[in-house]
Amino acid sequence: MARVQKLPYLLPHPDRVRVANWQLVKDNQFQPIGSLLPEWDPAITIRAVTDVSIDVAGLLQDCRLNSDVQIIVAAGWYSTGTVLTGKGSSVLINADKEIETFQLSLEVSGLFLAGSIDLRVQIVMTDRGSTEQPFSPKLKGSILYNHVQNVLLEGDGARFPIEVLDFSSAGYFPADAAWLLFWQPDDLHQTVLGGEIRLYINAKHERVRRAVSENRPEDADIREAIRLDIARNLIYGALTNPEFTANPNAYPDGTIGGAVYFMLRTYFPDIQVAQLRSMARRPHIFDASIQARFNAYRES
Amino acid sequence: LLNEDADRAAQNIGLPGFSEEERGTTILVLQPHFVQNGSETSATSSPLYSMRLISEYLLWYFWPKMLAYGSSGPSMVFNVSWNGEQISVPHPTEHPRLKGFAEAMYRLKGSNLNVASPFRHTTVDIESQRPAKHLGRLALQQFPVTQSDVGGEVASPFEHVTHHTALMRTPELVVKYLGATPSPNARFGYAGVFITDSEVDEVFADAEPPTHDDWVSDSLTDPWHKRYVNVGLRRITEEMDAFAKPPAITSDPTSSVTPLAAFATGLGSSLLPAEYGTAASLQVVKDRFPTGNPEPSRQRSEDNAQDTEIHSPAGSSNGIRASNREENDATPLPPHTYGSDSRIPTIPITEVHSPPTFKPPQQAESRTNKPVGRPRLTVRSSEEFLLLDGDMPALRVDFVVTHGSGSVGTIVYAAPHAVLDGNQLELEPPSNVSTPEVLRWISPTGEQYAGSDEIYIESSRLGVWSVLVTALPDIVLGIELSAEAKAG
Numbered sequence: 001m002a003r004v005q006k007l008p009y010l011l012p013h014p015d016r017v018r019v020a021n022w023q024l025v026k027d028n029q030f031q032p033i034g035s036l037l038p039e040w041d042p043a044i045t046i047r048a049v050t051d052v053s054i055d056v057a058g059l060l061q062d063c064r065l066n067s068d069v070q071i072i073v074a075a076g077w078y079s080t081g082t083v084l085t086g087k088g089s090s091v092l093i094n095a096d097k098e099i100e101t102f103q104l105s106l107e108v109s110g111l112f113l114a115g116s117i118d119l120r121v122q123i124v125m126t127d128r129g130s131t132e133q134p135f136s137p138k139l140k141g142s143i144l145y146n147h148v149q150n151v152l153l154e155g156d157g158a159r160f161p162i163e164v165l166d167f168s169s170a171g172y173f174p175a176d177a178a179w180l181l182f183w184q185p186d187d188l189h190q191t192v193l194g195g196e197i198r199l200y201i202n203a204k205h206e207r208v209r210r211a212v213s214e215n216r217p218e219d220a221d222i223r224e225a226i227r228l229d230i231a232r233n234l235i236y237g238a239l240t241n242p243e244f245t246a247n248p249n250a251y252p253d254g255t256i257g258g259a260v261y262f263m264l265r266t267y268f269p270d271i272q273v274a275q276l277r278s279m280a281r282r283p284h285i286f287d288a289s290i291q292a293r294f295n296a297y298r299e300s
Numbered sequence: 301l302l303n304e305d306a307d308r309a310a311q312n313i314g315l316p317g318f319s320e321e322e323r324g325t326t327i328l329v330l331q332p333h334f335v336q337n338g339s340e341t342s343a344t345s346s347p348l349y350s351m352r353l354i355s356e357y358l359l360w361y362f363w364p365k366m367l368a369y370g371s372s373g374p375s376m377v378f379n380v381s382w383n384g385e386q387i388s389v390p391h392p393t394e395h396p397r398l399k400g401f402a403e404a405m406y407r408l409k410g411s412n413l414n415v416a417s418p419f420r421h422t423t424v425d426i427e428s429q430r431p432a433k434h435l436g437r438l439a440l441q442q443f444p445v446t447q448s449d450v451g452g453e454v455a456s457p458f459e460h461v462t463h464h465t466a467l468m469r470t471p472e473l474v475v476k477y478l479g480a481t482p483s484p485n486a487r488f489g490y491a492g493v494f495i496t497d498s499e500v501d502e503v504f505a506d507a508e509p510p511t512h513d514d515w516v517s518d519s520l521t522d523p524w525h526k527r528y529v530n531v532g533l534r535r536i537t538e539e540m541d542a543f544a545k546p547p548a549i550t551s552d553p554t555s556s557v558t559p560l561a562a563f564a565t566g567l568g569s570s571l572l573p574a575e576y577g578t579a580a581s582l583q584v585v586k587d588r589f590p591t592g593n594p595e596p597s598r599q600r601s602e603d604n605a606q607d608t609e610i611h612s613p614a615g616s617s618n619g620i621r622a623s624n625r626e627e628n629d630a631t632p633l634p635p636h637t638y639g640s641d642s643r644i645p646t647i648p649i650t651e652v653h654s655p656p657t658f659k660p661p662q663q664a665e666s667r668t669n670k671p672v673g674r675p676r677l678t679v680r681s682s683e684e685f686l687l688l689d690g691d692m693p694a695l696r697v698d699f700v701v702t703h704g705s706g707s708v709g710t711i712v713y714a715a716p717h718a719v720l721d722g723n724q725l726e727l728e729p730p731s732n733v734s735t736p737e738v739l740r741w742i743s744p745t746g747e748q749y750a751g752s753d754e755i756y757i758e759s760s761r762l763g764v765w766s767v768l769v770t771a772l773p774d775i776v777l778g779i780e781l782s783a784e785a786k787a788g
Contacts, residue, residue, distance in 0.1 A: 036580035041561030158568030159577030262574040
């Protein structure tokens with residue numbers, strides 16, 4: 001069975017409108033938004049702009065509308081995960097012009113989003129004017145054009161468990177430390193994403209907190225130091241666990257042992273675990289090997 | 301034997317007596333048989349082993365009596381010896397499991413406080429609401445769990461006491477160790493001390509069985525007293541469970557949320573590449589769009605009149621094609637080219653035939669029993685509004701039929717409906733409203749056939765057919781087209 005669905009009025013040819021790829025605005029910088037935003041989380045507010053160019057005369061002709069029509073072009077969003085929708089900026093189109101170009105923007109708090117977001121540009125008629133042509137749009141609110149850019153916000157990509165915490169209120173955490181990797185190297189059967197491994201960032205340590213949350217280029221070395229520290233912790237922890245070194249590939253997917261084994265195979269594909277354990281007995285050299293294998297402190 | 305007779309008999313069998321001010325009890329076990337947990341190995345059945353075990357159990361029940369508060373000494377002193385050899389009874393503050401309990405006791409007493417301790421602690425009142433009664437005070441103390449020898453060679457009762465509260469009444473002898481949720485990090489345990497309020501001490505004493513090692517409300521008769529014991533134990537457990545939760549719980553929920561996704565995703569892809577998380581990933585996109593094109597609507601161009609099996613515009617619920625083209629910028633549009641004919645197409649009144657119908661062969665024996673293949677109907681995405689017979693608003697939909705193998709023709713059915721919210725077809729329209737109908741069929745060679753829900757197309761009549769349906773104002777029109785093969 002085939003199905004056709006049609007609005008009861010004429011629409012403009014799609015080439016009458018051009019919508020540029022949406023751009024993310026961050027610190028007054030623009031970066032194109034692709035089909036996914038892996039760095040998004042609910043604490044991130046999406047600010048985006050796009051440029052729209054409309055062949056107004058062609059659009060009116062396609063829809064059999066006169067120049068006394070009122071139409072607006074508007075930005076909006078819809079989130080599949082929350083089923084919430086909202087509007088961005090909108091502009092009234094000057095129907096006397098042949099071609100109009102606008103910049104539209106929208107801002108949406110991450111708390112309203114989940115799953116994915118549709119970034120929309122719509123052209124909507126708000127007054128039909130004097131046209132009496134058959135098949136011309138008649139009702140206020142008739143949507144003449146709809147452009148959707150779908151951006152995936154959440155999926156199942158790897159994300160290291162991190163939490164910002166005031167160490168002074170966390171009991172045994174050293175109150176002035178910058179970060180702490182919470183895990184139990186003697187039990188590598190625990191799950192990675194079940195909270196058994198977590199990087200705590202000291203909320204009171206402003207520099208480090210800023211480095212991990214604002215992603216500024218000038219803080220890259222701090223982030224790199226943390227990455228390397230976690231890698232060292234995990235590697236040394238696993239290599240000093242006799243159960244792990246005796247049978248490193250016995251840990252199922254999703255366990256800390258499985259994750260560390262996969263990491264070792266990724267960064268030390270040519271060295272067996274038993275050999276790595278021997279290397280770890282000379283930490284001053286092995287540390288340098290870890291730096292080298294993890295491409296530490298190099299330009300990304 | 302009583303009084304002086306008893307004293308004399310005790311002296312004769314070697315029991316130490318009491319000085320004038322002393323009070324107490326001396327117990328003698330004649331010819332003890334030392335067996336540990338039913339196993340009578342040489343190690344566990346030795347008297348020395350048993351004496352060490354006695355030392356552990358002294359601690360188990362009496363450690364509060366070994367603590368000293370302020371300038372006063374401990375209220376009891378314990379000595380264990382075997383054939384003149386002293387058996388060590390460690391001080392609670394030096395015992396790997398009891399030091400947490402000792403610290404909790406100090407918290408409760410407000411004495412000997414270790415202000416520099418980095419470990420969490422809390423002291424709370426345990427109360428009953430209805431009836432309102434103060435039942436006692438509870439102190440909880442976090443402590444590091446070390447795997448160092450607990451009890452040395454002796455199978456110590458303290459081995460697993462890492463998430464327990466010592467329950468005691470005002471005499472401060474341990475009744476039992478109440479366990480609750482273990483700490484999520486096995487490297488840290490917690491120890492609690494609960495001492496009943498003197499006003500309800502008698503109630504809890506009455507709840508103890510003869511062995512004095514539990515509080516059982518069933519043994520009480522007064523319903524309020526039962527409630528004191530039940531509520532007390534439940535509240536203690538609740539406090540312990542709350543204390544055991546990971547430190548993340550103590551973070552300030554009112555503080556602003558810190559965006560960590562970028563860093564977490566970077567770390568995840570670098571250090572946990574095989575793990576799943578919540579970041580948007582390419583893999584997910586690939587799975588979601590098996591064709592490898594993450595934006596399916598990009599494939600379709602409005603003016604590309606390709607054959608399409610089903611024409612339902614992506615990303616749109618109302619029939620507007622949702623374009624999703626990626627362009628680096630909205631480059632100015634080229635000068636528009638208007639269609640040479642901007643008028644609405646019109647089909648003038650012309651001769652209309654009755655639609656052909658399928659006529660099965662008269663002779664049953666002439667029919668073939670060969671199976672026929674399924675026909676395929678493809679709609680062309682070039683539907684068009686027009687005025688039929690000069691003034692009737694209509695929508696023309698073009699389609700092509702690929703006849704099933706072995707068939708002599710195909711019946712095509714057209715079902716026009718209004719479309720409701722959620723893209724559902726309105727199958728039962730309200731009465732007294734206009735509903736869309738099939739107005740006309742047009743053959744590839746231009747013959748027109750009157751409106752009917754179906755038309756029979758012989759397999760020899762190839763080409764693009766059209767169906768015209770009423771274009772009603774203000775409804776979204778949905779047309780379902782289906783095909784049925786006919787055997788000869």
